[in-house]
Amino acid sequence: MSMVEKYNEKEQQEFVGFRFHPTEQERISYCLRRNKVAKTSNKVLELEDKTDLYAKEPWRLSHRETDFFKPNEWYYFVTLAQVSGNRKVKGETCEGHWKALGKLSDVVSKDKREVIGKKRILSFYVKGENNSSGWTMTEYYTLDGGSFQTHVLCHLKGP
Template sequence: MSMVEYYDKEEHVGFRFHPSDQELILRYLGPKVAKRSNKEFELDDKTDIYAKEPWRLTHTETNFFEPNEWFYFVKLTQLSENVTGKRMSRKVKGETCDGCWKPSGKLRDIVLEDTGEVIGKKRSLSFYVKGESNASGWTMTEYYLQDGGLFHDQVLCHLKGP
């Protein structure tokens, strides 16, 4: 059952998706990486999140998310092949303009509250239109599952519009 089908039922009116970082890793990204279906609902896969300007992406329209806010599973292999060292290029060759997703902070740990164990990482990014000095107002947080010190190519992206 998709997220939209599950939460468009009358009994869930007024419910909004607002998970903690820990919940995003344990309840959504972990099962996705392990190829286990989520018993509650599945977040959508997105194939073009790094290929188009964020305002040109198609989004699931539902009252489940806050306005101008979405969550998607994305494969890191969708990033540009221009990888230098440990930095990945998130350049967007768009239809209306070119731009890029620039990190706006360091890669931060996501830890289990009770044990302090690192279970994942997250990175915040802002979208910049080429030639503009200020960010566009579009932000994204990428969540990575960390398993035994290794990262997986499946990430969960939390996208917010202005």
């Protein structure tokens, strides 16, 4: 039984020290497929839809304060159209951009028999700086019949 399933099974109980830390397979199958594609409601795992993820500096994004996630770590849903657009940021404190660290890679099922999704890792660079700011984001896409769905799960981590 996966960590997410165990938590949902006992969601009425309080878990001291519990953190949301799903595997890549759970991010695709549980977070994206069940919550967004199938539109199955889950009161425990209500991740935010974000319309300004690529418009603000990562440290200026609003988010729900909760002990469910690690400090400086959040998950957001965005649309595929937002991901396909410009990843340049003209923020309040600086300008910068999200730079892909390699190409889109496969996320395979636990039994490694099929590709269930794709992921891309990005790093945030402040304009004029040669080194990354330390903020990273992994975008997760689910596949349906070989084509992408309309929602993307973004896992944002700060330094």
